[in-house]
Amino acid sequence: MSNWTIKGARVLGGEQADLYVTDGRFAPAAGPGSRVIDAGGLIALPGLVDLHAHLREPGREDAETVESGTAAAALGGYTVVHAMANTDPVADTAGVVEQVWRLGREAGRCDVQPVGAVTAGLKGTQLAELGAMAESAARVRIFSDDGQCVSDATLMRRALEYVKAFDGVIAQHAQEPRLTMGAQLNEGEMSARLGLAGWPAVAEEAIIARDCLLAAHVGAALHICHVSSAGSVEIIRWAKSKGWRVTAEVTPHHLLLTDELAAGYDPVYKVNPPLRTKRDVEALREALADGTIDCVATDHAPHPAEAKETEWSIAAFGMTGLETALRVVHEAMVTTGLLDWAQVADRMAVRPAAIGRLSGSHGRPLTAGELASLVLYDPAPVTAVDPSAHASRSRNTPFAGMKLPGQVIATFLRGTPTVLEGRLCR
Amino acid sequence: MNRHLISAADLSFADAVSILDTAEELARLAERPIPKLPTLRGRTVVNLFYEDSTRTRISFEAAAKRLSADVINFSAKGSSVAKGESLKDTALTLQAMGADAVVIRHNASGAPHRLAEWVKGSVVNAGDGTHEHPTQALLDAFTMRRRLGHLDGLNVTIVGDILHSRVARSNVWLLKTLNANVTLVAPPTLLPVAVGTWPCRVSYDLSSELKDSDVVMMLRVQHERMSEAYFPSVREYSRRYGLDSDRMALLPDHAIVMHPGPMNRGVEIAADVADSKRSTIVEQVANGVAVRMAVLYLLLGGGAAQ
Numbered sequence A: 001m002s003n004w005t006i007k008g009a010r011v012l013g014g015e016q017a018d019l020y021v022t023d024g025r026f027a028p029a030a031g032p033g034s035r036v037i038d039a040g041g042l043i044a045l046p047g048l049v050d051l052h053a054h055l056r057e058p059g060r061e062d063a064e065t066v067e068s069g070t071a072a073a074a075l076g077g078y079t080v081v082h083a084m085a086n087t088d089p090v091a092d093t094a095g096v097v098e099q100v101w102r103l104g105r106e107a108g109r110c111d112v113q114p115v116g117a118v119t120a121g122l123k124g125t126q127l128a129e130l131g132a133m134a135e136s137a138a139r140v141r142i143f144s145d146d147g148q149c150v151s152d153a154t155l156m157r158r159a160l161e162y163v164k165a166f167d168g169v170i171a172q173h174a175q176e177p178r179l180t181m182g183a184q185l186n187e188g189e190m191s192a193r194l195g196l197a198g199w200p201a202v203a204e205e206a207i208i209a210r211d212c213l214l215a216a217h218v219g220a221a222l223h224i225c226h227v228s229s230a231g232s233v234e235i236i237r238w239a240k241s242k243g244w245r246v247t248a249e250v251t252p253h254h255l256l257l258t259d260e261l262a263a264g265y266d267p268v269y270k271v272n273p274p275l276r277t278k279r280d281v282e283a284l285r286e287a288l289a290d291g292t293i294d295c296v297a298t299d300h301a302p303h304p305a306e307a308k309e310t311e312w313s314i315a316a317f318g319m320t321g322l323e324t325a326l327r328v329v330h331e332a333m334v335t336t337g338l339l340d341w342a343q344v345a346d347r348m349a350v351r352p353a354a355i356g357r358l359s360g361s362h363g364r365p366l367t368a369g370e371l372a373s374l375v376l377y378d379p380a381p382v383t384a385v386d387p388s389a390h391a392s393r394s395r396n397t398p399f400a401g402m403k404l405p406g407q408v409i410a411t412f413l414r415g416t417p418t419v420l421e422g423r424l425c426r
Numbered sequence B: 001m002n003r004h005l006i007s008a009a010d011l012s013f014a015d016a017v018s019i020l021d022t023a024e025e026l027a028r029l030a031e032r033p034i035p036k037l038p039t040l041r042g043r044t045v046v047n048l049f050y051e052d053s054t055r056t057r058i059s060f061e062a063a064a065k066r067l068s069a070d071v072i073n074f075s076a077k078g079s080s081v082a083k084g085e086s087l088k089d090t091a092l093t094l095q096a097m098g099a100d101a102v103v104i105r106h107n108a109s110g111a112p113h114r115l116a117e118w119v120k121g122s123v124v125n126a127g128d129g130t131h132e133h134p135t136q137a138l139l140d141a142f143t144m145r146r147r148l149g150h151l152d153g154l155n156v157t158i159v160g161d162i163l164h165s166r167v168a169r170s171n172v173w174l175l176k177t178l179n180a181n182v183t184l185v186a187p188p189t190l191l192p193v194a195v196g197t198w199p200c201r202v203s204y205d206l207s208s209e210l211k212d213s214d215v216v217m218m219l220r221v222q223h224e225r226m227s228e229a230y231f232p233s234v235r236e237y238s239r240r241y242g243l244d245s246d247r248m249a250l251l252p253d254h255a256i257v258m259h260p261g262p263m264n265r266g267v268e269i270a271a272d273v274a275d276s277k278r279s280t281i282v283e284q285v286a287n288g289v290a291v292r293m294a295v296l297y298l299l300l301g302g303g304a305a306q
Helices: A066-075 A094-107 A130-135 A153-166 A189-194 A201-218 A230-241 A252-256 A259-264 A278-290 A325-334 A341-355 B013-029 B054-066 B087-096 B111-118 B134-148 B166-177 B206-210 B234-241 B281-301
Strands: A004-011 A016-022 A025-027 A035-038 A043-046 A048-053 A078-083 A111-114 A169-172 A222-224 A246-250 A374-384 A403-413 A416-420 B044-049 B070-075 B101-106 B122-128 B155-159 B181-185 B201-203 B215-218 B256-258
Touching: A043 A341, A048 A066, A048 A325, A048 A341, A066 A078, A066 A094, A066 A403, A066 A416, A078 A374, A078 A403, A094 A111, A094 A130, A130 A153, A153 A169, A153 A201, A169 A201, A189 A259, A201 A222, A201 A230, A230 A246, A230 A278, A246 A278, A246 A341, A252 A278, A252 A325, A278 A325, A325 A341, A325 A374, A325 A403, B013 B134, B013 B166, B013 B281, B044 B054, B044 B087, B054 B070, B054 B101, B054 B122, B054 B281, B087 B101, B087 B111, B101 B111, B101 B281, B111 B122, B122 B134, B122 B281, B134 B166, B134 B215, B134 B256, B134 B281, B155 B166, B155 B206, B166 B181, B181 B206, B201 B206, B256 B281
Parallel strands: A004 A035, A004 A043, A048 A078, A078 A111, A169 A222, A222 A246, B044 B070, B044 B101, B101 B122, B155 B181, B155 B215, B181 B201, B215 B256
Antiparallel strands: A004 A016, A016 A025, A043 A374, A374 A403, A403 A416
């Protein structure tokens, strides 16, 4: 393991300082044989933490693998990603979560923390073996049927209660299924004009309200995945004001894009939950700024080209996000003056690490003695997003061709560079 | 005029009037002993139909043939589509065969937009999902203008399943462009939540709208909407939103009754209304050929009618 001297980085966007990495940790001074990185003008942040990615392995290795997904994550500045459970087979047993966890260790570019399914086979009828997954080598703490809503109120209540025994959290994909039968696009002016079946915000809000009340009733921890509407923000703000154990995430795309992009019926803009309106985008930004929404999570959802080169209604839901998340947050939140870089570190590393019960090893301060997991980010360049340059196996980014600020220059995982000069190491 | 006809909303006033005027010229052609023009000789028009729609397909086929185009009918049933070929691959195949225009009917809203990205020829939307059916709106406008002499300021009441109707959408945009006044009448469940953003009035009460209507257009209501709880029963729908002879008597003398077909007699329209002198239903079919000729002529032939 090499030692490093990172010269002139702006730690959390503050004054320039030198950082020293020795034996995987930050040190007060340069270690022996230390290699020097000129980080003048670069912003140093803790390695980013993603609570929500679809790495597709096992089962859909044509869309993504743990290897390619963690490469994408490293290029995006991430040092840990949570891998969602909707693989094939579903990550609903200790065996599958350990397999995913081990694949991440072997890839070595970023930690992979599996999310366990709440219900067996994501079927929504019977709890998966949550305890076995918690006690496995993968040490699962977040459980989610993401892609499906745990819509049965009793089952949701039991799940919330059950995981209290091992400090777990249920991450809900809030989507009332009967209100979203065949739904294609946010229900509003665009869906009416385009003749696409409407996806009402109330289908999300009704489940969030119910689950906040359930979490309060049983004193359990609830996390809300990919909040997309202004109404959801209001409910979460209210639940937090009661002191209930509710946390929430927002995706980069919901911070920047609206349903008006669906006008040409290009399914690259088809996502679950759907892109909503400018008013919703503004409410989400405000909520992330004031802390009502705790963190940014990518919902990185890779799909092969043929799943998107179709009619809108039969196309797959989802967008890639790992390689663009920090740049999008820069554009949506920093350029607009809503967050400073220290707050970006909080929303993209510190708080998600806490929600994932990873605070001991991720989202740490960049100070001597701490594990040296960090990202060096150049805020200056403005370039068009080029999907062909992405490490993800899939190209379904809604930001293709969009000019966004910033570039990840380097990512370190516990002192080892995974990205240098904007390129993958190895 | 654009290269494609995908949405009535894309038509300018001048485009729309040009289509209607050209259709008027071409309709006269039908009265000649040999109702055929050489305009599109050597051009290929593909009818790409993913939904059964005999009347629309035949209408486009007749229109293309009267302009001497070569017509290829590509039906989704019994073709490679049934084996799961994607729209993109079908489009590339049609492109390779040199289609100058593709007339597409598809059950997915937006399919013509997608197709237009993959073929070089003109795309004509012959009905896409619950989005639009622009040539239907054009033939409706043509029919109104022929019967009533003008469109400007006309009060047009469209009744039925607006939420799922591509005919209603195309009519709302086209009639707005042509300066007619549209009122939509439906049970609230069959209107889009955001219908307030459309350039039209909305009413839940059919009878009260009829005395000021110059045109009343009845839309087909699908029986399966009942099982999806959009309304309690077909009988209740018919009582509240159907056009029977009692309601028809509320219309001004000059008013006409339209229906894009196929009708559910006894549901949205009573048989005696459908067969009355006010009814334009058969004319609409005949006018459809002239309007579709005009569209193909203007998209492929270029320029206004001589």
